[in-house]
Amino acid sequence: MIYYFSATGNSKAVAEMLASRLSDKVTDITPLLFRPSVEYALGAEESLGFVFPIHGWSLPSVISKFFNKLTVTGYRQQYVYFVVTCGDDIGIADRHIRQAMPAGLSLSAGYSVTMPDSYVCLPGFDVDSDEVRHRKFAQLPSRLNEIADSISARRAVMDVHHGSFAWIKTKVLGAVFRRYMLHDDKLFHTVGVCGGCGTCVVVCPLNNISFEENRPRWNGKCIGCLACYHHCPIRGIRYGHRTRHKGQYTFSKYADEVKE
Numbered sequence: 618m619i620y621y622f623s624a625t626g627n628s629k630a631v632a633e634m635l636a637s638r639l640s641d642k643v644t645d646i647t648p649l650l651f652r653p654s655v656e657y658a659l660g661a662e663e664s665l666g667f668v669f670p671i672h673g674w675s676l677p678s679v680i681s682k683f684f685n686k687l688t689v690t691g692y693r694q695q696y697v698y699f700v701v702t703c704g705d706d707i708g709i710a711d712r713h714i715r716q717a718m719p720a721g722l723s724l725s726a727g728y729s730v731t732m733p734d735s736y737v738c739l740p741g742f743d744v745d746s747d748e749v750r751h752r753k754f755a756q757l758p759s760r761l762n763e764i765a766d767s768i769s770a771r772r773a774v775m776d777v778h779h780g781s782f783a784w785i786k787t788k789v790l791g792a793v794f795r796r797y798m799l800h801d802d803k804l805f806h807t808v809g810v811c812g813g814c815g816t817c818v819v820v821c822p823l824n825n826i827s828f829e830e831n832r833p834r835w836n837g838k839c840i841g842c843l844a845c846y847h848h849c850p851i852r853g854i855r856y857g858h859r860t861r862h863k864g865q866y867t868f869s870k871y872a873d874e875v876k877e
């Protein structure tokens with residue numbers, strides 16, 4: 618079983634492409650976030666994977682919450698792994714993920730996959746250029762083959778891209794970012810062109826967006842995943858003034874560029 622969480626589609630695509638290589642099945646974590654508990658009966662020969670994006674050089678808060686809800690029955694040291702998708706690097710997120718694992722499960726392996734960047738809310742951060750996106754997609758099939766081979770062989774590895782200043786990114790910069798910026802949805806607003814289509818309401822994994830006077834309203838439970846911003850069909854959602862000149866990205870828009 619591969620559980621995945623995805624805001625802009627990268628982690629969903631990675632989970633599905635891995636599942637097809639491993640003849641495994643996938644389950645979206647999002648609807649499970651609203652259940653008080655989740656139980657999974659793990660088969661004796663089965664592996665258990667978790668695929669999700671990196672947020673602020675750590676795991677998204679919803680993944681920690683999901684891990685707290687999840688009980689795995691039939692666990693006898695089967696192979697348990699994570700695959701994180703990131704724009705650049707993960708810092709020391711692997712340590713946080715290991716600490717957050719569901720009670721009783723121990724991590725056998727971890728992998729990272731570099732995908733197009735989805736973070737746009739700070740100066741200097743934007744979606745990737747066409748050239749960078751093409752380069753990342755060109756490497757994707759062979760990277761997924763590598764990971765699938767490693768999972769099939771049940772290798773105990775930590776095959777992730779920590780990047781430079783990994784500790785500082787996760788423990789200092791990321792800690793401030795996650796504490797003070799990531800969950801603050803007060804700066805989200807729509808610009809005049811919003812037609813009230815409701816896409817943002819539907820794609821928000823936390824059901825945090827309601828509609829008032831035909832416009833979205835953010836209600837303070839945001840995890841900062843930017844699903845609303847990137848999926849808006851008319852680029853009508855802004856985060857303060859910081860995203861005025863920033864791009865949009867969803868995997869589905871560029872899926873044809875991945876040559877499997």
Ligand SMILES: Cc1cc2nc3c(=O)[nH]c(=O)nc-3n(C[C@H](O)[C@H](O)[C@H](O)COP(=O)(O)O)c2cc1C
Pocket residue numbers: 622623624625626627628629669670671672673674675702703704705706707732733734735736737799841842843
């Ligand atoms: C709030 C936020 C924080 C992010 N932080 C990082 C980061 O620390 N390092 C990184 O390489 N990419 C970071 N990214 C980029 C995403 O991890 C990357 O684009 C990921 O593939 C998105 O996955 P998804 O499409 O499944 O949501 C961040 C994206 C968002 C929205």
